[in-house]
Amino acid sequence: MSGVTSAVLGFPRIGPNREIKKAVESYWAFKTSAEDLQTVAKEVKQKRWESIKGKGVDSIPAGDFTFYDHVLDHSIMFNAIPERYTKNGLSQLDVAFAMGRGRQQLDQGIDLQACEMKKWFDSNYHFVVPEISPNTQFKLNRNQPLEEYQEAKSYGITTRPVFLGPVSYLVLSKAARDAPSGYKPLSALDSLLPVYVEALKQLKDAGVENVQIDEPILVQDIGETLSAEYTKAYKQLAEVAPKITFTTYFGRIGKSVDFVKELPVHALHIDLDRAPDQLDDVVAAVKSTKLVLELGVVSGRNIWKTDLAAAKKVAEKAINELGADRVVVATSSSLLHTPVTLTSETRLTPEQTAWLSFALEKCEEVASLAQAIGGSESDYFKQNTKDIAARRDFERTSDSAVRDRLAAVTPEMLSRKSPFPQRREAQKTHLDLPKFPTTTIGSFPQTKEIRAARAKFNKNELSKEDYEKAMENEVEQVVRFQEKVGLDLLVHGEPERNDMVQYFGEQLNGFIFTQLGWVQSYGSRYVRPPIIVSDVSRSQPMTVRWSQYAQSVTKKPMKGMLTGPVTILNWSFPRADVSREVQSKQLSLALRDEVVDLQNAGIYAIQVDEPAIREGLPLRKVDWDNYLTWAVDSFRLATSGVEDSTQVHSHFCYSDFADIFPSIQRLDADVISIEASKSDLKLLETFRNHGYSNEIGPGVYDIHSPRVPGEQEIKDRIAAMVEVLPKDLLWVNPDCGLKTRGWKETEESLQNLVQAARWARETYA
DSSP states (O other), X not given: OOOOEEEOOOOOOSOTTOHHHHHHHHHHTTSSOHHHHHHHHHHHHHHHHHHHHHTTOSBOEESOOOSSOHHHHHHHHTTOOOGGGSSSOOOHHHHHHHXXXXXXXXXXXXXXXXXXXXXXXXXXXXXXXXXXXXXXXXXXXXXXXXXXXXHHHTTTOOOXXXXXXXXXXXXXXXXXXXXXXXXXXXXXXXXXXXXXXXXXXXXXXXXXXXXXXXXXXXXXXXXXXXXXXXXXXXXXXXXXXXXXXXXXXXXXXXXXXXXXXXXXXXXXXXXXTTOGGGHHHHHHHHTTSOOEEEEEEEOSXXXXXXXXXXXXXHXXXXXXXXXXXXXXXXXXXXXXXXXXXXXXXXXXXXXXXXXXXXXXXXXXXXXXXHHHHTTOOOHHHHHHHHHHHHHHHHHTOOOHHHHHHHHTOOGGGGSOSSOHHHHHHHHHHHHOOOSSXXXXXXXXXXXXXXXXXXXXXHTTSSOHHHHHHHHHHHHHHHHHHHHHHTOSSBOOBOTTOSOTTHHHHTTEEXXXXXXXXXXXXETTEEEOOOEEEEEEEESSOSSHHHHHHHHHTOSSOBEEEEEOHHHHHHTSBOOSSSOHHHHHHHHHHHHHHHHHHHHHTTOOEEEEEOTXXXXXXXXXXXXXXXXXHXXXXXXXXXXXXXXXTSEEEEEEOSOOOGGGHHHHHHTOOSEEEEOOTTTTTTTHHHHHHHOOOSEEEEOSSOTTSSOOOOXXXXXXXXHHHHTTSOGGGBOBOOSSOOTTSOHHHHHHHHHHHHHHHHHHHHHTO
16 A cells, blocks of 8 residues: 555644743743744744654644634634724734733733633643624734744754634634623634735645644534535635645544535545544545545644554555545644653663654654555564553552452542531531631642742752751741731641642652653643553551641641642553543542541542533533543542531633533532633623522632732622622632732732622622
8 A cells, every 4th residue: 555644733842941931931021032932932933844744644733832822813803802902002022921821010001911721622721712693803913824834844844734624613602791692703704814815815825735733622522513614714715725624633524524525625534533433424424526535643632642553554444435635634733732852861771661652753743654564564563562552551450459349439429518508607607717717729839948848859959858848938938928918718738749740649659750841721820731651549648747737837627738630640641441421530549538538637628620520521412411420439539538517629721611511510519619710700691690609709809810800809799709609609709720820919909808808798798
């Protein structure tokens, strides 16, 4: 066989050593110029393209680089910029950053809140939600995919420019503040299409042969209702564009293939990692057409080495039906969800390294697969077969004690001893909190001193005793600060934690860790996901020592802080050989022990965060019930082992609750706190429609922005909440943890929060 080519849909834009994070944060701190920032970006992009080409990939992406978020870049590119960001004389770059993270320069009259962020489908990547109204004046401010195509061309590299498609862009948007009630952003399609036409015509005029247009909304149920919009859009685009590779990912295209196959596009990309069963239906649908089928057989979402022999069989199955000239092998999605390269990892064992494949290695997998299909099996391909066999042997070795304990779980272990009303009375006596109690979500600023101490400890330059003493000093300072400000339910501040998932993974059996396995979450916020390699268990308490110490230095009640099982699972790279349900419930049992130990140590409020429970929701509704059943059961298994007098909290952010609200209620947490301010309190409508009987703290200010909310702003939000929720159930807290904030803005913000809560107690007595 011959003629099969390879493609990569996107690549991490952070740089192998987080060069972009450092450059962006230096620019935000006014230490470097926009020109300096662009210089770093140019170097990172050049290395990306050269690295991908060096692995032998045929179709290399361009236009997917960003300083903050690629959806935000499309809003800037197409002039979908809310008017409030255009009145201050900011540069286009600074407008983008203001939309992403807010901007507050009161001496210059600038006080801009950030736009809403949401999760990118079921990933831990966040995108800045576009705001569209009938007044949006679309125009082409810049053509970033063309700019990057020409930039790569200057290095002798031909690329495939990437756009987010017009239909997905608008479906992912929300109505702007000036839009009339009931306005749907998709109604702006006729206004937006001429801008896409202009951009794509420029590409074709510049000699671009193939363009990638991503339409991931087609893997959701709504996609099947959009035949007319897609037909209209791509009829116009195809008239002026280079050959279009129409790209879907993260799930199955489903019935939408019936109209997609009729679109005037060159190729259709499908995700065979997340939805391998769709191959037969899609091949059957496109067989009678001239469409090229791009097979996403190398995962863009996990870090496990691809079984290339199995992937080759999948490709050959399609080739037998379509012919080699109509098949391309590719990554299942952009590789932005994986670390840059495995070559930087020097602490993993040779056995562990042989299991894994990061972005650059996945490029080699794709290229080697295409070569093997063409009849030339490389040494890399042959070694892959040996590595896969070794991993399968390892997977067969399990911790029987963990499996036996999970098998012994009973339904009674999923429920608290008493219903919420009884628990609430016991907790009132135990905690003695005022009305409108104030608290934070857990973390406090991680200063450079904290990070320096952790770095020295990890390098064995600081003894364990000295490190723990330094962290105790930080804990005590945070406690004293909270007492001074006047918060009611305190936290220890989490100075000892590098990350809310990694910290727990490091103390649990069954995980391994990388040195430089960074993945972008949003903006300059990167995470280093742990990797689950075997059965999970807890050897000893993980957080008790710190919460107990914090409680010993104050008479106010202390809240213990844990990350929930579903979030640890979703924010790690999970195993591929057992179900996510099994992994989640193993985590639940480990956390159940920790929750009980915290209670026994005198911590009578315990927060088990589940910000990722909505994120993990399958993209098709038919798959929801199974997931929500085991996800909720996992939380309840982790939290139901304590007495009625112990108050269980949970926190959620970036969650569209309306569609899963019964499941949120079924968690039966005593108190939930939710991100609300960054999304303009829209979540309150869910509670207005459904009601909520347990205690709740809708966040009163956005912590993802450095701006300080005024006291009146917080009062207004509390007043809006009281209109919807019973006042005796309301808590007052920020949207999320304060880890990424500075101390000055933290102090000013929390002072305003406490004053607003005191006002509420007087106003709504």
